[in-house]
Amino acid sequence: MEGYKGVTTMLSVGFCIETLDLRNNNNNNMSASWRSQPNLLLVCLLLSATGTVSEQFQLEPLNATVLHGSAVRFNATVQGAWKVMTWSVGGLMVTTVPDIGDIISFSEQFSARFCSSSDTSCVEFTIQNVTRSKGGAVTCSVQGNYGSKTAQLYVQVTAYRKDLLEIVVAA
Numbered sequence: 001m002e003g004y005k006g007v008t009t010m011l012s013v014g015f016c017i018e019t020l021d022l023r024n025n026n027n028n029n030m031s032a033s034w035r036s037q038p039n040l041l042l043v044c045l046l047l048s049a050t051g052t053v054s055e056q057f058q059l060e061p062l063n064a065t066v067l068h069g070s071a072v073r074f075n076a077t078v079q080g081a082w083k084v085m086t087w088s089v090g091g092l093m094v095t096t097v098p099d100i101g102d103i104i105s106f107s108e109q110f111s112a113r114f115c116s117s118s119d120t121s122c123v124e125f126t127i128q129n130v131t132r133s134k135g136g137a138v139t140c141s142v143q144g145n146y147g148s149k150t151a152q153l154y155v156q157v158t159a160y161r162k163d164l165l166e167i168v169v170a171a
Helices: 038-050 162-170
Strands: 006-013 016-024 030-036 056-060 063-067 072-079 084-089 092-098 110-116 119-127 136-142 147-156
Touching: 056 136, 056 147, 063 072, 072 084, 072 136, 072 147, 084 110, 084 119, 092 110, 119 136
Parallel strands: 063 147
Antiparallel strands: 006 016, 016 030, 056 072, 072 119, 084 092, 084 136, 110 119, 136 147
16 A cells, blocks of 8 residues: 555435545554535535526426327426426427416427416427327427436327228228
8 A cells, every 4th residue: 555645535325425534644554534524415405406406307208109190298397497498399399388478389280288277397298190200209308407308209100901991992
């Protein structure tokens, strides 16, 4: 251990943050001391409460499979205050949802609403008359430290057997 000067390591166990200070004294004996860091814990808690640390939101479902021509719904639930949410399908922004005010959809095929009139933490996004071209990435982005989450949309096209179709038409 020659040349070892010392190392300080931060350990976090649950809500207890301690500092382990390892030192090599001149006699090549190792010493260790523990020091509590209550101020560091307070700083971490304050950063989380003020939104400096990344906020969280959930997107559900993360995978959806629907039949061609049907509707599909996705829910985004945000923990904390937010201002603007956007929804994109296949890389194109199709709906903007402000926390207050009018929701803007760029086509009648897309809509969004709050899951509850008294609670803006949950937004339901709907795609009507789903086509194969709408399959793929459905992304919800929340302005601020929330970032974005992406779900996958799979569209099934029903196949008709020509021989059965001829029987129905002939009958």
